[in-house]
Amino acid sequence: MGVKGLQYFMDCCCPGACVTVNLREMARQHADKSQQGFTTTANTTNPTIVVDGMACLRHWYSCKDWICGGQWREYMDVLKRWVEAFTSAGIRLVFFFDGVVEEKKRQAWVKRRRRVNRDVSKMFRHVKAYGEQPGRELFCLPSGLASFTRFALSSLGQEVFCSVQEADYEIASYARQHGSMGILGQDSDFIIYDSAPYLSVAKLRIDSLTTVLYDRQRLCQTIGLAVTQLPLLACLLGNDVVSEERMQHVRNNAMETYRTNDPASHSGAPQGQMVLAVSHLVCSLWSREEQQTGLIPQSLDLSAPQKELVKKGVRSYLLPGQEGLQQGDISVPPCGFEKHVSPEILKACREKHVAAEGYMVYSVVCEGVIECSNTLEDEEDAELQPQALVYKPCRQRIYGLLLLQGHDGSSDDLPAIKEWFVYPGNPLKEPEIVPAVPNSLPGDQPSLDSLWFGSGSEVSALRLTCFLSIFDCQEFSELHGAIEDSLLAALCLVTHIVLQGQTLSQEDVDAYLSQAVCLRLKSPKELQQIKLPFLSSRAVQLGSLYIRGLSHLLGANCASGCPLPNAALMPWHSFDGRLFHSKYLLAHSGTEKSVLLDSDSSCLSLFLHLREKLTETCRKQGRVLQSRPRVTEHKTTPGPRYRGRHTGRPPGGENWRERGETTGDHRHGGGGWRERGEARGDPREYENSERLWDRGGGMRGGHFHPHPHSYSNWHDGGPQNWSRPPRQSRGRSYGNTGRYQLAPRWSQPPAPGT
Template identity: 75%
Template sequence: MGVKGLQSFMDYCCPEVCVTVNLRDMATQHVARSTTTANCTGPTLVVDGMACLRHWYSCKDWVCGGQWKEYMGVLKNWVEEFTSAGIRLVFFFDGVVEEQKRQEWVKRRRRVNGEISKIFCHVKAHGEQPGRELFCLPSGLATFTPFALRSLGQEVFCSVREADYEIASYARRHGSMGILGQDSDFIIYDSVPYLSVAKLQINSLTTVLYDQQRFCRATGLAVSQLPLLACLLGNDVVSEEQMQHIRNNAMATYRKNNPAPHSGPPRGQMVLAVSQLVSSLWGRQAEDTKHILQSLNLSAPHRELLKRGICSYSLPGQEAPQRGDISAHLPDSAFEKYVSPEILKACRENHVAAEGFMVYSVVCEGVIECSNTLEDEEDAELLPQALVYKLCRQHIYGLLLGRDGSTVDTPAIREWFVYPGNPLKEPDMVQPLPLSLPCDRPSLNLLWFGTGPNVSALRLTSFLTIFDCQELSELYGAIEASLLVALCLVTYVVLQVQTLSQEDVDAYLSQSVCLSIKSPQQLQQIKLPFLSSRAVQLGSLYVRGLGHLLGANCASGCPLPNAAFMPWHSFDGRLFHSKYLLAHSGTEKTVLLDNDPSCLSLFLLLRERLIETCRKRGRVLQCRPRPNAQEQSHKTTPGPGYRDRHTGGGEGWRERGELTGGPRHGGGWRERGEERRDCIENDNRERQWERGGHRGGMRGGRYFHPHSYPDCHSGGHQDMGHPPQQSRGRSYRSRGRYRLAPRWSQPPAPGT
């Protein structure tokens, strides 16, 4: 995440380094230079995707799980601004956490945990989203944004090592016009101009360029000396604590040589002091890193660490000890004996192209991590997402690494998952589990590279078995792939979380069904009387689950298009929250489904299949309405005339399907000490919508939606009683929008 204090030093202590630029003008100048510079290929910006996430996610709601449709619109508009200026964008995202930076990663995760705790305290105390000072990215944003950008036709890469290094290397190698990000490491690399995304004005395409030459003049250093400065100040390789005594000595010397009081921030004085030390070292010694490091008062391990930190800034083609271009070969893998060379190659290629998820880390590294999730550490009733999805991850590991149907000798996967109660002192060692398939376990090569209808059916069976939802294969081709994904996800969660109620399921399924008829503008206008901390956690749980299903899909050879797992097809945080409050207030199903008969019919089908699948496994859902007791103390508590003011003359919010008032029940299921009878018995009224003259219904004993959900691959209906047959290379079309087809369907071409 950059050099400690260097970004603020440039912003507040060295205004001459910060140059306001117009990117359109830069692009024009770049094209003019490219006519005489063979290395330049046109105006290209290399974008640090991880640094942009906070700037891209400008949607009002973030605590409920994300407003994904609106977010897609933001990304589309952002990309179009650059495209209209003739600027090509190339995006990079972090694909791994290097072990040498693991402790820094852990430190940040612990800090964010503290912020999340404050968020839940605020929600429970005030029933509303906290201000921007406690802003936290919706869970899964880093997972799904690369897929979103690819769907917009952008070139996206996922790193196989430190993303900053790959960004600087790519930009230098291709002669790009600049790097757009927010990481002071980019002023250290000898690459291309570093441009600030934080200072970017998207409408005018103006931003701040941090001028490396001016920075060198301000600090009295040469470009070749900047890596040592970065390491002594502290970065992701060399921690601040390890070089503290060096900085203390440098500060003492600086103050002795500069007795006048320092007017700027203390950190600015530190940067100047360390710069003076670095300059003096080069003045006494020949420009030999080994001799320079020996002149510092360091232990041998710290000297080696400093040397490694300096080398981390040397790009391919730049002279540095023990540095080579690792991009030309596959990484060494302790797990390579469990998969074929073809699988390893495909893993890496799909990972780098941001077309896969999870499998590269498991197969090539044997380690997987998951950052912070919006989870309430004080809620002992809901399991953390890391534990909810642990079983399906074990099955994914077993599918990827098991040989001859056995996982006996398969090594455990190191999991770095952030969840309440995990101190992150060491990884959780998680053992792969074999899949209980109705046939012999297929080879991974067959699943990934095989062809034919039998292989297609095997892929789908493997995918559904990971989540113990094999029966749902009958719905393949009868409903949209994104709804099948939602049903599989909610069914799995119900089986794993015993405290989930029928109301929770109704909220999940109804929002997935209703999302298709909502525009981003309509979703933004949903009114919420208050926020439920439990619904906040359930929203994040759902989105994290989509990531696990995406990983399972990739491991199974992509029986479903990856586009079907994207949250903008099946989830909106604000919509889910409204459905949650409605469902727990006893709202009738017709109203819960926006008084839309088609949506209601589809909802009842999904609900019935979920209940049937769960009952076969001994899991019976109970109705446990939870009218939020916090409502009584919130400023949104309905008072005299409240209902009339917010619903327009006495028409109840419940009847209109809008949330502008509080639930009518006075106490939760715990307070009443009773459980209502199985909700499915109360659905007779809603089921009448399926009969006579309505748009949805049954034909020949099978369900068909009136809008005719086609086979998402072949474009036609598919008999649900037969194994799925799919054309592996075709595009995924949903509601008239083009989606990218997966590349996992064909083996990589020789020599690629």
């Protein structure tokens, strides 16, 4: 979040401290100084920039489509070009991402999440009103972007770290310790830390590798402070530790004094006046003697609790090796689950987390807290459950796998995790306490040490069984090795969504599976050229639901000892938002299966096989899929930018929040969706009242029949030639070669339209 008003002050009131730099030239100069021994480190061969990954996400995700769930392959290409621009200039990059939300910043996190929720609501109203993606004023990053970007950068050979405390602190510490040439980010806290120069990612021009360097020395010369006094200035202005409200009276007094002593200051901007006023206050209070005796001037007019808070804030800016640092203030808090896991597991959790190789397990085992940011979910949709509830049963089983080793099965002393999940209806006033649940496995819960560190075929089989059991998909073990790992993962995920989401239809499943199968044959350019005649708000939500599910797959895989390569669980191998949206519209318009599968016989055969496995597994658990074609109205004229509240509410009667929520396995107790009979009623009650009346299309016999020249012709960006020979299905291998390999299984298709 940074220091209140400081970034504005430097940009608008202190231009001398904003220096345009060429990073290539800066790297050459830094390398020359390193060779002369002027830096504190000699263990790196290339000049290093430490990158604040979270601050870069909005700049990296430049893909046109963001609302449909993400254009992940295009995004991978963007990251690759971005990294290559620096490496070609001889610059080494080290990336840091937020790994935890510290409790002292929880309220700031909650406040931010509520603000984003309001934008998400406006976004859905716009889509339902106009059938199109809103403008950048309502832009939201695709779900899971931060988590998957860590793995994406690692796959590109980059060094990536995940923080175990405040990420800004770890970034500044690393940069100072290793003599880095700069910190690339967009947070004014990097001006306060006495570390490497702060470089702006917002002003970065990747083609020329130029940006703006914020010079803290020139800032100090302008405001009359020493670098060591900047932490106090930050706390009095307001930052993540000391809220703006707590120091309001100090700033008011400083402003009054400043205006009295310098009447000419009234001509400046209020934000600039405030920074100068507080700077003058700090300078007047802090004599050299006081600077040597404490973190803050003794004469500062604060109560005892306020002084302790400011001291805590000042101390948060002191890096290792700097005066006044107290190691106890930055140590990692003790874990609450030591009795449930071995020391080796605790160590492995932390190491994998720091190296950005794990997911979820550190937060569960070492912190006992897990959070999930905003997802594109329609708060006015009374039918689809939020992702937090859809995936709650599998999270509970992940917790059980991690924490219930050797547990006798009694309900006494069951470990529970604090969950901060953002979803419609959750006020985020306190965490939800979610207990661990044992997995449905033969025999006792397996030892986590054997799962993680064991070897042999029996252990490998047990890992896969544990992974599949988390999603109620043990029957799919026979598919392991017969189909690509990414398709096996997608099949598990869609099956779980169907089992938990009782209102999903056969058409929804067809959309999910067909896009996963067809994606393997699509290049990023082909995916970008897909034309969508309109957007469906329901498809938007289903796309985000899938992506959130991939993160749960990743967590389950890490907890199970990685029976599948993590690479197979990345979205660029099984999902593209634009492709999924197109398949959704096709599936719900009654398109023949051969057309849905791009007239590719091998794709069609594989699709039908996966669908048969899913249907069979769901049927065994009492879930029978029904056909419920539905599409939203196609607006023929593009709508303006969002300009008001969309007051219409979707049909479907009572809201899911009013009906209660599922809190565990959907097959047991609690008045779940199936036990209320919702999945067995008249399928027409689930149909949207709005129908597509596209040019040449209409309803005949209760089903939508598109004109032969309507939507399907635009699926791949123009009229399709169905007479072309079918393409060979190519499966992606996750071995060392990284090459595509032929996957000839399921090569004999049944009759088209099956």
